[in-house]
Amino acid sequence: MDIKGETVKQYRIINKFALLVSIIIITLNINTFKVNAKANTNLNIDLNNKIYSLSNKGSDNLLDNLMVALTGKINGYEVVLNENVVGYTVLENNLENIKSEVLKKYISENSIREDMVKSFDIKWDINLREERFDVEMLQTNKEVVDNIYNIAEKDPEKIRISVNYIKEEVNNIKPSTIIIPTEDLYLGESKVEEGQYGLKKEIKEVISESGKVVNTKTIKEEIIKDQVSKKIYRGTKNPYEYGVAFLNHPTRGGVMTSGYGERWHSFHKGIDIAGNIGDDVFVAMDGEVIYAEYNDGGYGNLIIVKHEDNMSTYYGHLSDFNVKVGDKVKKGNVIGKVGNTGFSTGPHLHFELRVNDEPVDPTNYIVQ
Numbered sequence: 001m002d003i004k005g006e007t008v009k010q011y012r013i014i015n016k017f018a019l020l021v022s023i024i025i026i027t028l029n030i031n032t033f034k035v036n037a038k039a040n041t042n043l044n045i046d047l048n049n050k051i052y053s054l055s056n057k058g059s060d061n062l063l064d065n066l067m068v069a070l071t072g073k074i075n076g077y078e079v080v081l082n083e084n085v086v087g088y089t090v091l092e093n094n095l096e097n098i099k100s101e102v103l104k105k106y107i108s109e110n111s112i113r114e115d116m117v118k119s120f121d122i123k124w125d126i127n128l129r130e131e132r133f134d135v136e137m138l139q140t141n142k143e144v145v146d147n148i149y150n151i152a153e154k155d156p157e158k159i160r161i162s163v164n165y166i167k168e169e170v171n172n173i174k175p176s177t178i179i180i181p182t183e184d185l186y187l188g189e190s191k192v193e194e195g196q197y198g199l200k201k202e203i204k205e206v207i208s209e210s211g212k213v214v215n216t217k218t219i220k221e222e223i224i225k226d227q228v229s230k231k232i233y234r235g236t237k238n239p240y241e242y243g244v245a246f247l248n249h250p251t252r253g254g255v256m257t258s259g260y261g262e263r264w265h266s267f268h269k270g271i272d273i274a275g276n277i278g279d280d281v282f283v284a285m286d287g288e289v290i291y292a293e294y295n296d297g298g299y300g301n302l303i304i305v306k307h308e309d310n311m312s313t314y315y316g317h318l319s320d321f322n323v324k325v326g327d328k329v330k331k332g333n334v335i336g337k338v339g340n341t342g343f344s345t346g347p348h349l350h351f352e353l354r355v356n357d358e359p360v361d362p363t364n365y366i367v368q
């Protein structure tokens, strides 16, 4: 609106209110926010402890602005988002400034480093509409920006902010595991040497949209400190060959009622251990279950577990199975229950050790 005709009057009023003018502090504020291509040069006027950003296009504007202080009305712009007024400003070129401030706030709220921003985009339907309104309506740029930012947070459909930035992270490298066979230990024995975490710097390209990370791509990795592998030494020495007791007792207690070897007109391939129906049967060493069903050759319910170095153990006459074929078992796991199935004259466990599929006398290999 043209108010040039009132210039003379204005000057008179200005003289009268020289005191008022003196409390108007004018500061030149140069906004150097990096992502904003053009530096905005604004005048900030402190009125009643409220800072107003005003353009500095010439002394005429300054006069207009001083008039505002005296008449209470202002020529300015409504900030219109999707047809709704979301703020008031007097800067005709303020949109770029608002945009960079909204973005700056987004970056700060999402802990993004300003100097790491590669590109950004704000999708919104926003414009400035010329209007005359009460000076009381005028908002500071911060108020306009905060209001718009809140809308963006609540309604990303109205304002979609996306920022593409670079992020540097220092992360741990988990130690790898190496298994080292060793003749220093017997089968089933192992020794662990713990590893150490390493450190690596990762440079990532991140896309953040409406407050959420929607894409992350590692573009560079730099090892700061190498990890040290965890080493598991696994025994390969066969205890059977060395006459060392290595089998876990297959039941909890129980007397051996029949030994290995010739028995009447047959050959007893294992040992019998007395027990009660339902007693736990424990596997003698680590292995894999390769048989778990009724066997009509006399064993009744039978479990066969295969171990390293072509050894296996047999558990016969069971009343129940706790495992099935394919299960990996650890020394001492309960695999079944003592029973009286098959050719059996009373509840007991028939236990066999086979080496290269040949039954051997297990007696001296069971740890008592």
Ligand SMILES: [Zn+2]
Binding pocket: 258, 268, 270, 271, 272, 349, 350, 351
């Ligand atoms: Zn037997």
